[in-house]
Amino acid sequence: MYLFLNRSSRVFGFSTLFVFMSYLLPAVEGMWLPIFLEKLNADEMKAMGMRISVDDIYHFQKASLKDAIVIFGGGCTGEMISPNGLLLTNHHCGYGIIQSHSSVENDLLSKGFWAKNSSEELKNDGLSATFIRMMEDVTDKVLSGDNDDLSVNILAVMAEYQESHPDLTFEIKPFYYGNQYIIVGKEIFKDVRLVGAPPSAIGKYGSDTDNWMWPRHTGDFAVFRVYADANNNPAAYAVDNVPYRSRKHLTINAGGVKEGDFTMVFGFPGRTQQYLPAREIEYITQVYNPERIEIRDLVLANLDRRMRASDEVRIKYASKYARISNAWKKWRGENIGIRESNGIERKKNMEFEFRRRLLSKPEWNQKYGYVLDSLNFYYARVLPFKRAYFYYAEIANQGVEALGAMQKWIKTVEKYEAGEMSEEEVWSALDKTIKGLKKDYAPEADQESFAILMPLYLRRLGDLAPYSITSFDKKNNGDWKTISEEAFNDKFFVDFVLNFDEKTKVKKFIKRMKKNHLYYVANGMVDHLNTNVLPSIYRLNDIINQHQKTYMEALMVIFNEKRFYPDANFTMRVSYGKVEGFAPVDAVKYHWQTTHKGILEKYIPGDYEFNLPDPFLELLRSESFGRYVNEQGLLPVCFVASNHTTGGNSGSPALNADGHFIGLNFDRAWEGTMSDLNYDIKRCRNIMVDARYILWVIEHYAGAGYLLDEMDIVW
Ligand code: ARG
Ligand code: GLU
Numbered sequence: 001m002y003l004f005l006n007r008s009s010r011v012f013g014f015s016t017l018f019v020f021m022s023y024l025l026p027a028v029e030g031m032w033l034p035i036f037l038e039k040l041n042a043d044e045m046k047a048m049g050m051r052i053s054v055d056d057i058y059h060f061q062k063a064s065l066k067d068a069i070v071i072f073g074g075g076c077t078g079e080m081i082s083p084n085g086l087l088l089t090n091h092h093c094g095y096g097i098i099q100s101h102s103s104v105e106n107d108l109l110s111k112g113f114w115a116k117n118s119s120e121e122l123k124n125d126g127l128s129a130t131f132i133r134m135m136e137d138v139t140d141k142v143l144s145g146d147n148d149d150l151s152v153n154i155l156a157v158m159a160e161y162q163e164s165h166p167d168l169t170f171e172i173k174p175f176y177y178g179n180q181y182i183i184v185g186k187e188i189f190k191d192v193r194l195v196g197a198p199p200s201a202i203g204k205y206g207s208d209t210d211n212w213m214w215p216r217h218t219g220d221f222a223v224f225r226v227y228a229d230a231n232n233n234p235a236a237y238a239v240d241n242v243p244y245r246s247r248k249h250l251t252i253n254a255g256g257v258k259e260g261d262f263t264m265v266f267g268f269p270g271r272t273q274q275y276l277p278a279r280e281i282e283y284i285t286q287v288y289n290p291e292r293i294e295i296r297d298l299v300l301a302n303l304d305r306r307m308r309a310s311d312e313v314r315i316k317y318a319s320k321y322a323r324i325s326n327a328w329k330k331w332r333g334e335n336i337g338i339r340e341s342n343g344i345e346r347k348k349n350m351e352f353e354f355r356r357r358l359l360s361k362p363e364w365n366q367k368y369g370y371v372l373d374s375l376n377f378y379y380a381r382v383l384p385f386k387r388a389y390f391y392y393a394e395i396a397n398q399g400v401e402a403l404g405a406m407q408k409w410i411k412t413v414e415k416y417e418a419g420e421m422s423e424e425e426v427w428s429a430l431d432k433t434i435k436g437l438k439k440d441y442a443p444e445a446d447q448e449s450f451a452i453l454m455p456l457y458l459r460r461l462g463d464l465a466p467y468s469i470t471s472f473d474k475k476n477n478g479d480w481k482t483i484s485e486e487a488f489n490d491k492f493f494v495d496f497v498l499n500f501d502e503k504t505k506v507k508k509f510i511k512r513m514k515k516n517h518l519y520y521v522a523n524g525m526v527d528h529l530n531t532n533v534l535p536s537i538y539r540l541n542d543i544i545n546q547h548q549k550t551y552m553e554a555l556m557v558i559f560n561e562k563r564f565y566p567d568a569n570f571t572m573r574v575s576y577g578k579v580e581g582f583a584p585v586d587a588v589k590y591h592w593q594t595t596h597k598g599i600l601e602k603y604i605p606g607d608y609e610f611n612l613p614d615p616f617l618e619l620l621r622s623e624s625f626g627r628y629v630n631e632q633g634l635l636p637v638c639f640v641a642s643n644h645t646t647g648g649n650s651g652s653p654a655l656n657a658d659g660h661f662i663g664l665n666f667d668r669a670w671e672g673t674m675s676d677l678n679y680d681i682k683r684c685r686n687i688m689v690d691a692r693y694i695l696w697v698i699e700h701y702a703g704a705g706y707l708l709d710e711m712d713i714v715w
Contacts (some may be wrong), residue, residue, distance in 0.1 A: 006393045015599040015638040027577030027642030029679040030565035033175075033271050034058035034066055034574055035135045040563055044162035045576055049262035050496035053658045057266070057574065060134050062574030065659055066572065067248035069129040069266050069652075070189075073097075075570075077267030077652040078129060078224070081252060081661065082710035084585070085226040085244035086195065087129060089651035090666045095319075097124050098197050112508035114704040121193035121225055124235050129192050129226045131246075132572050133168055134185040140174065142181040145197060158182060169235075175566035176556070176584035177275075177549040183291050184571060187242060191227035192361045196704055198222075198697050199613060206320055206602065212329045212670035214590055217636045220666040221694050223707065250653055251712040253432055253660035256630060256689050256694050257579050259592050264576040265643040265665050265686060267652025269568035272676045273333060275552055277372060278347035280379045280429045281677055285338045287383065288390060289331040291460065295394040296328040298452050314608060323406055323518070324398065333670030334677065341680040368554035372570075383539040384527050388464045391457055396525045399545035400450045402488070405437040405497075406513075407520040415508050423506050430509070431519075434500045443488055443498065454521070466528035469521060487517035497600035575649075575686075577642030584671035584683050592641070593690075596620050627715070637693045640685040646676055654688045660714065661687030 028048075032041050037054040045054070058066045072078035078094035079085065082298040091098075093110075101122050102108045115121040126397040141157045142150055158170050161183055168185035176184055202219040210216055229235035257263075278283075281673060281689060303321050307314040338344060349371060412429045415421040421429070430502045434620040458465050458473055476483055487493065492512035495505060513519050558566050581592040601622060604610040612620075625635040641654065654663035665688050668675070672684030695713070 018334060026582070027681055028103070028575075029644050029675075029681070030563070031272070031568050031575050031644055031646075032565050033135070033571035034266075034572055035137070035182075037392075037574060039578070045262075046621065048576065048578065050264070050576070051657045053462070054075075056659055063247035065248060065266060065655070066132060066251070067246060068250050069132070069572065071132075071268050071570075072224075072651055073127055075270065076650045077648065079266075079653045079664075080226070080246040081246055082249055082707075083229070084710055085246060086249075086707065086710055087224040088226065088653075089222060089665060090220045090664065091197060091200075091218075091222045092666065093218055093226065094194070094197060097127060097194060098222065099319075099686075100124070100404065101194065108197065109200050112197055112202070112635075112702065113194065114196040114702045115194070115706075116227075116277075116706075121195050122577060123191070123193050124236075126171055127190075127192045127224075129189045129224075131189070132184060133181075133693075134165075135185055135572070136183050137180065138172065138183045138401075140178045143671075154181075161185065163672070164660055168469045169609050173569055173571055175569065175571075176214075176432060176564070176620070177545060177552045177567075179549060180566070181558070182571070186442055187234060189226045189228065189234045191235060191241050193225050193227060194697070196223040196702065196707070197227050198702065199616075200614065201612050202697060202701070205610070205612075206305045206600065208325050208329075209609050211326060212333060212667060212673065213688060214640055214669040214685065215594045215598055216667065217594055217602060217694055218638065218666070219689055219697055221664050221689055221697075223698075237546070238395050249712070250655070250661040251659075251714055252691055252695070253656055253658070253662050254628065254695055254713050255715045256636070256692065257656070257662050257690070259581070261580050261662075262580045262657040263579055263641045263643055263662070264574055264655050265645055265649060265652045266574050266655060267645075267649045267665065268570050269570070269573050269575075269646045270570045270648030272568040272646050274349075274565075274567055274677065274679070275548065275555065276677065277375050277379065277551070278344050278351055279376045281338065281344055281347055283383055283386075284677065285335045285344070287387065289335050291387065292394055293331050293335075294323055294326060295391070295399055295453065295456065296504075298456070299399045299449055300314055300325055301329065302448050302452065304447060305402065306442060313442050318608070320440070321675065329670055330673045333673040335674075337672055337674030337683055338678060340671075341673055341678070343680070344565065345680040354555070354558060358554075364554075367427050368558070371459040371547055371554055373553045375544065375551055378544050378547060382544065384464055385533050385536045385540070388461060389529070389537060391461055392525055392529050392533070395453045395457055396522060397455050398547045400442065401437060401446050402443075402450065402518050402711050403522050403525070406516075407526055408433040410519070410523060410526070411514060413513065416506065416510075428507050431500065431502070434497055438498070438500075443493075444610055445482045447488040450487065450518075451480045454480045454483070466524045466532075468527070469525035472524070474519060476674065480593075483517050484496055487521075490516055492516040493518070502652060511662070527579070570647065575643040575645055577644070579639060579641045580685075581640065582642075582671075582683060584669070590640070590669075593630065593639045594632065594637045595624075595632075596625075596637060597634060599637065616701060623683060624700060625696060626700060627694040628700075630692075635693065635696060636690040638687055638689055640687055642668065642684065643686045644675055644679055644684065645686040649686070654686075662691050664691070664694060 003664050042054045055065055066082040070078045072089045074094055076089055078087045081088045098108050138157050142153045154172050154408040161170050165185055170185055171179055172183045205218045227241035298653035303317050307317055358369055381548055387590055416426045458580055496509055496512055579592050581590045583589040602610050603612050630636045649665050652665040653661050654665055656662045667687040669685045675684040696709055
């Protein structure tokens with residue numbers, strides 16, 4: 001059993017050498033658990049300049065910084081910035097919500113929105129703010145007994161905690177691939193209202209072109225408020241709920257940041273894979289990423305051409321384009337980063353040392369000797385299946401929207417034919433998915449994606465492609481242009497989908513549907529996925545996870561002089577580093593801070609990414625920056641630092657040595673996105689909006705200075 005993690009600090013053994021070093025210490029890789037900071041990080045953080053204690057960051061009973069940090073919605077971080085429940089997060093995290101309150105006549109996305117008082121704040125169904133009240137290591141309990149089936153232990157532990165803390169919601173999560181288990185006690189607030197958001201021209205300035213890029217000039221922030229019942233407890237939305245008085249809120253430092261300042265980012269990083277063998281990193285960067293990038297290159301080029309040619313298409317596809325391009329750009333950065341930082345080489349060297357040390361101790365070799373080879377073997381085994389899965393997912397779930405919709409229609413029809421659905425239920429299900437497809441849809445664009453992607457699918461998958469589609473391809477002489485024309489212009493697609501009419505008979509719909517090429521193709525792809533691809537992935541992934549667990553244990557035992565942090569798993573973490581620029585390519589050195597000058601430099605009148613509203617432009621040109629200027633008298637906008645972050649850290653606060661809010665995390669520089677696999681201090685930078693820019697926009701542009709009165713601001 002793997003109880004060593006709790007028992008001995010040997011595994012985490014970390015020399016206190018750092019105490020004797022100075023502020024010259026380099027930034028630190030890692031996303032650390034707040035409950036282990038004392039053991040693992042406190043000395044180092046202090047040596048790097050931190051002036052608060054780790055108890056100020058996380059304390060189980062005492063109000064500490066952790067009580068000011070929340071999970072915002074399902075995948076972002078937010079923080080409390082006033083005693084009255086004011087919550088700050090990213091504009092891109094609140095984007096869907098702001099959109100949901102918008103209409104053509106009242107477009108909050110383009111105008112921005114500021115509630116003048118609590119009655120103007122907008123309620124949001126399904127939005128929550130989740131506080132973490134406790135985290136405890138329960139590894140011993142979860143892994144006790146002969147733990148064949150951990151779920152029994154897990155349920156028992158949850159029940160035990162639930163009984164002593166009826167007010168909290170519990171969850172147990174594995175860390176280090178199941179070498180450690182931690183229980184998390186949460187308090188979930190479900191009345192979270194929109195207070196304010198700048199216009200997209202500020203909150204999304206630079207849009208996709210600037211996404212993942214430095215230098216950056218985006219004011220990516222939005223303001224919400226958490227509400228509670230009269231007793232300050234979580235409650236469903238009610239008119240007479242009151243602003244939540246949180247145990248802790250962040251003090252905002254508007255005194256400015258300087259190069260070299262200590263920073264930490266506190267939030268909920270979603271997923272990293274730091275402990276993969278070199279071989280899997282090779283597969284990711286040389287097979288999976290390039291293949292997915294190639295597919296998206298084609299889709300994005302198709303969409304981009306059409307969006308530039310038509311305003312209507314541009315508006316319809318803006319958010320889809322943003323979604324597809326976000327991961328696409330990240331993968332490209334990841335590949336370049338791994339290559340330029342010799343990421344695979346570095347892993348291989350580590351593995352070489354791992355094998356050397358293994359051989360030095362017979363018991364190590366006996367216990368762990370097989371694991372790396374075996375892991376490599378299984379990653380190779382799963383490769384063809386993962387490729388097939390990615391091709392399916394990229395093309396049938398996203399690249400060709402009609403294939404995604406067709407899969408839903410097939411499911412509905414199957415249920416109907418099995419007698420599980422009445423005619424009415426079928427209609428309403430079909431109606432819903434057809435409306436879903438047609439909302440923001442350009443069939444010509446989709447038809448072209450279908451015509452381009454299917455031949456690619458067959459060519460790249462070769463023998464791995466479904467037989468049914470390969471033979472269909474042969475029968476049609478590989479002419480997917482004609483196939484796509486027929487698919488998108490037949491009676492089914494034109495009359496039954498594009499001009500959906502309630503009065504059609506279900507049977508007629510089904511009959512026509514089954515004659516459409518899209519039906520044939522979607523069916524072939526899904527069948528193949530379910531019978532040939534997914535079962536193998538599940539089976540092999542189970543084995544891989546077992547091996548990763550053993551490999552993780554082996555790494556921690558064998559490199560016991562090193563500190564290990566668990567992969568991100570959307571639990572609360574602290575990363576720390578310092579404000580610093582970077583030099584990712586030859587002859588380029590990036591400064592750490594951007595200013596309003598860059599906003600003006602990038603301004604392109606009328607452009608959908610770089611346009612600016614006139615009043616904003618005037619305000620910037622008049623340089624009315626009040627007290628929010630940097631040393632050069634310019635308005636600071638964004639800055640970068642060397643904190644190790646990932647997706648999920650959006651909306652996380654960046655704190656200074658005193659634990660005061662200095663910036664709002666929202667992105668990474670694409671040159672360093674390989675930090676999800678392999679961190680490199682030379683290239684990896686997180687991007688934040690400067691606190692002063694946020695305050696300036698609220699006070700001077702939005703005229704919502706009354707919100708600042710609620711905050712604790714120090715200069
Ligand atoms: N790259 C940032 C993060 O992953 C921001 C994404 C939203 N912005 C955008 N232009 N798509 O996820
Ligand atoms: N924009 C990302 C998010 O939504 C954060 C950027 C990153 O991946 O570091 O969480």
